Amino acid sequence: MPSPTSIPNIQMVDLKSQYRAMQEEIDSAVIEVIRSGAFINGPEVKKFKAGLADFLGAKHVIPCANGTDALQIALMALGLEPGDEVIVPAFTYVASAEVIALLNLNPVMVDVDPDTFNVTAELIEPAISERTKAIIPVHLFGQSCDMEPIIALAKKHGLHIVEDNAQSIGAVYTFSDGRQIRTGALGDVGCTSFYPSKNLGAYGDGGAINANDDQLAETLQVVANHGQTRRYYHDLVGCNSRLDSIQAAILNLKLARLDEYNQRRNEAAEYYDRALAGIEGLQTPQRQPNSTHVFHQYTMRVSGGRRDALQEYLKGKGIPSMIYYPVALYDQKAFKGTAANDIDFLPVTDALCKEVISLPMHSELDAETLGYICKEVKAFF
Ligand SMILES: *Cc1c(COP(=O)(O)O)cnc(C)c1O
Numbered sequence: 001m002p003s004p005t006s007i008p009n010i011q012m013v014d015l016k017s018q019y020r021a022m023q024e025e026i027d028s029a030v031i032e033v034i035r036s037g038a039f040i041n042g043p044e045v046k047k048f049k050a051g052l053a054d055f056l057g058a059k060h061v062i063p064c065a066n067g068t069d070a071l072q073i074a075l076m077a078l079g080l081e082p083g084d085e086v087i088v089p090a091f092t093y094v095a096s097a098e099v100i101a102l103l104n105l106n107p108v109m110v111d112v113d114p115d116t117f118n119v120t121a122e123l124i125e126p127a128i129s130e131r132t133k134a135i136i137p138v139h140l141f142g143q144s145c146d147m148e149p150i151i152a153l154a155k156k157h158g159l160h161i162v163e164d165n166a167q168s169i170g171a172v173y174t175f176s177d178g179r180q181i182r183t184g185a186l187g188d189v190g191c192t193s194f195y196p197s198k199n200l201g202a203y204g205d206g207g208a209i210n211a212n213d214d215q216l217a218e219t220l221q222v223v224a225n226h227g228q229t230r231r232y233y234h235d236l237v238g239c240n241s242r243l244d245s246i247q248a249a250i251l252n253l254k255l256a257r258l259d260e261y262n263q264r265r266n267e268a269a270e271y272y273d274r275a276l277a278g279i280e281g282l283q284t285p286q287r288q289p290n291s292t293h294v295f296h297q298y299t300m301r302v303s304g305g306r307r308d309a310l311q312e313y314l315k316g317k318g319i320p321s322m323i324y325y326p327v328a329l330y331d332q333k334a335f336k337g338t339a340a341n342d343i344d345f346l347p348v349t350d351a352l353c354k355e356v357i358s359l360p361m362h363s364e365l366d367a368e369t370l371g372y373i374c375k376e377v378k379a380f381f
Contacts (some may be wrong), residue, residue, distance in 0.1 A: 010360055010369055012320045013197040017364040018261075022253060029249040042245035048252050055170075055255060058185040058210035060217035063243035064224050067166040067193025068095040070207040073241060074162045074189040075103055075134070077219040084133040089119045090329045091349040092138040096164045097329050100136075108132065109330050111346035115286035117141060117299065117356075121149035128153075134160040137187070139168035141299050141324070141358075142199070142265075144183045144291035148175050151186065161187030167296035169200050170262045174290045183291075184210055189220065194243075194251055199265070199294055200258050202247040261363040265295040268365040272298055275374035279381045281306060297324055297358040307357050310380050317376045322358045 019026060033044060045063060053061040064070050075086070082104040088097045090109035100107040110127045113120050117140045124135060135154055137145040154161050165184035169192050174180050184190030192198075194206030209224070211217045219236075222229055227238030243251075254261075269285070276284050283301040287293060302310055311321050328349045329335050336344075359373060 008318045008369065008372060010319055010373065011362070012322055012358075012360050013362045014364045015196055015201065015362075018362070021364075022257075025253050026250055029253060030246055033245045033249050036245075039245050040242060042248070044245045044248040044252060045243060048243070048248040048255070051252060051255050052208055053210065055258070056182045056185045056190065056210055058182075058190065059212045059214070060210060060220075062209045062211075062217065062220050062224055063248065064207045064209060064241040065243065066205040066241075067164075067191060067195065067198075067207040068099060069224075069239065069241040070191035070193065070209045071095060071136070071162065071164060072099040072102065073209055073220055073223050073239065074191050075099055075105065076223045076238070077189070077216060078134060078160050078162075080105055080133050083131065085129060085131040087119075087124055087127050087132060087135045088329075089136075089138050089140070089349075090343065090346050091117060091325065091352055092140060092164070092329065093166070093325065094329065094332065094334075095166070096136055096138050097335065101335065105133075106131070107329070107335070109328075109335075109343045109346070111348045112140075112352070114348045114351070116143065116145075116288040117352065118143070118145040118288060119150075120146055121153045124150065125153055128157050128159070132157065132159060134162055136162050136164055138164040138166075139171060139183045139291075141285070142168050142171060142294040142296040143288040144168060144171050144173040144186070146288065146290060147173050147186045148290070154187075160189070163187045163190045165190050166193035166195075166198060168294055169198070170258050170292075170294045172292045185212070188213065188216065194247065199262060199296055200251065200254055202243075203250050204244075204247055206243045206247045206251065207241075208243070262294040264363040264365075265361060266293065268361060268370060269293065269295045269298050271367065271370045272359060272374065275370070276300070276377060279378065282377075282381060295361055297322075298361045299324060299356050299358045301352070301355040302357055303355060305354075307355055310377070311357055313380045314373075314376060319373050319376055320360060323356060324358050325356075326353055328353055 190210040194202040223238040227236030
């Protein structure tokens with residue numbers, strides 16, 4: 001067996017170390033739920049609803065089973081009709097667009113900014129048609145889209161905003177008047193995911209929807225619970241999407257540490273930024289003006305067609321990396337020819353799919369590991 005120092009054990013996401021740091025609390029919270037028997041909608045779920053609402057600065061939070069359900073429930077609650085168009089970036093995780101197609105709505109795919117990887121009002125506006133009803137800005141990799149102009153655009157055209165906040169929980173957006181609002185609480189509905197590797201990760205699946213409007217929140221709640229208004233009275237066709245009490249108990253403990261986790265991710269990102277600055281052919285992540293970054297991913301661009309070679313090289317050195325995302329949504333088999341705006345090529349999305357690479361990023365990265373990763377990235381170039 002190789003000695004532990006010759007092949008470092010570096011993880012893309014290190015959930016075990018994070019657990020070890022709070023093992024006793026987590027174990028006793030989980031056992032407490034099991035002993036109580038309140039597996040569904042128990043006190044831990046109610047506590048989480050209130051805690052997350054407070055954290056986000058949102059009036060209502062509806063926990064649900066996962067982030068994809070959150071997006072689906074949001075679109076179901078907006079009363080859209082088959083054929084209505086929903087604008088979504090072509091460079092994102094599939095879930096953002098999948099739910100649109102699933103509900104027989106039409107995804108309209110738009111390009112993203114080459115530096116921040118986020119959609120902008122300028123890119124969205126030309127895609128708006130008479131049938132456009134909603135925009136799904138995805139706060140990709142940990143920072144907010146530039147929301148002030150997007151909100152103004154949505155207002156002008158009477159469009160709903162459903163934020164995909166699965167990767168950016170905790171990020172703060174600052175308006176030109178100085179108001180600061182967390183991502184997810186900027187649009188009509190915010191959707192997030194507690195998939196284990198997300199910044200606020202459960203030990204299984206989980207998600208949440210948030211809204212400020214009382215009526216909309218009521219509809220979201222009804223949709224998420226079989227369209228039920230009173231027990232056994234179903235006014236809408238809904239779905240069954242819940243966060244279970246065990247996951248809520250874990251999330252309550254981790255929510256209290258979320259800002260600290262995000263701070264540690266920022267420290268790791270700053271280390272990478274410093275160590276990897278000024279390398280020809282490598283662009284470290286650019287910051288979105290007006291937003292903090294919570295570094296769900298540390299995603300760089302490699303030019304000159306060398307991205308895959310860098311990944312291979314790092315693999316040989318025991319350094320994991322990931323390509324988020326290798327294929328544009330319009331090039332996915334499932335979506336070929338479905339984009340309502342007939343898109344089959346967007347220049348920035350196309351370039352990003354070939355150039356992006358994400359380095360290990362989590363709250364437990366130490367200087368030694370970061371130093372080793374950076375040394376090898378530099379050695380490649
Ligand atoms: C993770 C993720 C989702 C979906 O979340 P799940 O909980 O896995 O369903 C949606 N959108 C984005 C951008 C994501 O990263």
